[in-house]
Amino acid sequence: MRQPLVAGNWKLNGSLESVSALVSGIRAQMSIVRDTEVAVCPPFIYLQHVRQLLKGSEISLGAQDCSDQAEGAYTGEVSASMIREFGCTYVIVGHSERRHIYGESDAFVAAKFAQVRDNNLIPILCVGETLEEREQEQTEAVIARQLDAVLKHSGIGAFGNAIIAYEPVWAIGTGKTATPGQAQQVHAFVRSRLKEQDERVSGLIRILYGGSMKPENAGALMQEEDIDGGLIGGASLKAEDFIAITTA
Secondary structure, three states, rough: OOOOOEEEEEEOOOOOOOOOOHHHHHOHHHHHHOOOOOEEEEEEHHHHHHHHHHHHOEEEEEEEOOOOOOOOOOOOOOOOOHHOOOOOOOOEEEHHHHHHHHOOHHHHHHHHHHHHOOOOOEEEEEEEOOHHHHHHHHHHHHHHHHHHHHHHHHHHHHHHHOOOOOOOHHHHHOOOOOOOOHHHHHHHHHHHHHHHHHHHHHHEEEEEEEOOOOOOHHHHHHHOOOOOOEEOOHHHOOOHHHHHHHHH
């Protein structure tokens, strides 16, 4: 039985005041959450602040990205080992905004994935297609390419302690959402791709949906067989919405 995970990706949002209020609001409602793991991923600069605010709770802490390098002359970068020191459990790698805005290649994302694993953290590997790629019926080819880059670099065993998040790029921040059937089809493909190499790993890995999940659609999405939770963007910035998704 795969335990559902709902992770909030706060992206480039927040202040000391708003972050404190958000964590307080989430913690205040955690008593109604059952059998679902909850995580939050604030901007780097707030990791220590949020870590303190989460003390004594069951909420996990994650980072939104990390460097592909362990150390060295890489101004502005943050390594996985640094992230580990701040009590994180998860690190998001390959988010569509990193791939499409900042030009991160599949190989670059694979190197980040490896850094996360090498530091005993759990990567949340994001995969997904653009609207153009979907319209050209390239969804599976794109996602296979993104997965294969990590498989080539780290092997199937590395997915034994990892998360995958399917994020249709065309549904992020647009208000559009894949139907439960559309999402399930891709989630099932991801699982089958891993099953080709290791049936046990494919059965255990949690695959999250990351395309504009909201309280209104979370229940229907999470009823699908291969959807194991959500990587939540905008809705994670409102405690009530985030908890509503978690309880779905």
